[in-house]
Amino acid sequence: MAGGGGGESNADNPLPLNVVPLIDVIFCLLLFFMCSFHFKQLEGKMEAWLPTDKGMNNNAKPQSDNLTEIRIVLQYDKGEGRVKRLFGRSEYADDEELGKLMKRQFDSNKANSGKEAPVIIQPEADVSWESVVRVMDIARLYELPKMEFSLAKTDFVIPDK
Amino acid sequence: MGGHRKAKADTEESVYMNVIPMVDIMFLLLLFFMLTADFGARELEAVELAAGRTIREDKQEEAKGRMNLNVYHTPTKMESGAVTCGDFDAMRPCREDSHWNIAIRGKRYGSKQLETWAKDEAYKQKKKDGKSEKEALDPLTTTELRVMIRADLRAPFRFIQEVQEALAQAGIYKLEYGAAEPKKT
Structure with a gap:
């Protein structure tokens, strides 16, 4: 690959290639690429389609105590500085417990009505995105096929840039 | 000698x-x-994605024709345009709205601009799909355009909600959410 007479004498090669600048440049390039190289964390995706038939539903249903609905409410508790995950009126901090409960409800709904009920995620505006993704992850882990977001009307506006 | x-x-x-x-x-x-x-990958802002055990690999061919929308925190500890945010740097959720940005291909958007962008993109896609002018302008006529929302895990949900609303109003319903493989400890 690298031509040039590194080990040949000047007598054998009347036009010796001076590889020193070449090596200098390659070293610089190598250093640059080595420094800028980073092993990326594997990125993937989760899909959750928005409803196609209703458009934006401004009349969001209030939270119901009816446990046939798989609605997970995420509330930010300012006092405690943490996000509460509510299913019905109970809080479930444990992922496994929440997942099993959601799955049980899903199976029960399916057995009774033959329909696959969606998991409705209802986060408050202040809740961190990580908490929402975690609920989506639990739902997928327990093979709950449908997910929906319940969005309340807000006055929040991002100023134009 | x-x-x-x-x-x-x-x-x-x-x-x-x-x-x-x-x-x-x-x-x-x-x-x-x-x-x-x-x-x-320049159109992807540097965001710390939330970890998901059930993420699906984002194949290159699936990313074709998809728009990437980033919700990211203004970089901290920089000399120009810097904001110092203790919460963000400490990996806690930052709830200061002025610290967060929504960007597409490096350009930042506000709520109104985002709505306009979504409507324009949906219109273009619908026309490409052979929809009539009336259908292309109708938000209830959906488009197959896919949008990937890459939001930082510390972002408040209201920013993602704002994006979802703008997209839904334009008839874009195929949303994908960027997530990362959990870090191995």
Whole structure:
């Protein structure tokens, strides 16, 4: 690959290639690429389609105590500085417990009505995105096929840039 | 005297460093790092994605024709435009709205601009799909345009909600959410 007479004498090669600048440049390039190289964390995706038939539903249903609905409410508790995950009126901090409960409800709904009920995620505006993704992850882990977001009307506006 | 000098020259030549293998290896290393350098990902802002155990690999062919929308925190600890955010730096959710941005292809958007962008993109896609002018302008006529929302895990949900609303109002319903493989401990 690298031509040039590194080990040949000047007598054998009347036009010796001076590889020193070449090596200098390659070293610089190598250093640059080595420094800028980073092993990326594997990125993937989760899909959750928005409803196609209703458009934006401004009349969001209030939270119901009816446990046939798989609605997970995420509330930010300012006092405690943490996000509460509510299913019905109970809080479930444990992922496994929440997942099993959601799955049980899903199976029960399916057995009774033959329909696959969606998991409705209802986060408050202040809740961190990580908490929402975690609920989506639990739902997928327990093979709950449908997910929906319940969005309340807000006055929040991002100023134009 | 002359013979002595010749013997010295021979010795010098015999220890001459052979740089060919070194250059070969350097070329290979250079080639590796050049090929793996990811310059094509400039439309993706640096965000710390939330971890998901159930994420699906984002294949390159699936990313074709998809728009990437980033929700990211203004970089901290920089001299220009810097904001110091203790919460963000400490990996806690930052709820200061002015610290967060929504950007597409490096351009930042506000709520109104985002709505306009979504409507324009949906309109273009619907026209491409052969929809009539009336259908293309109708938000209830959905489009197959896919949008990937890459939001930082510390972002408040209201920013993602704002994006979802703008997209839904334009008839874009195929949303994908960027997530990362959990870090191995």
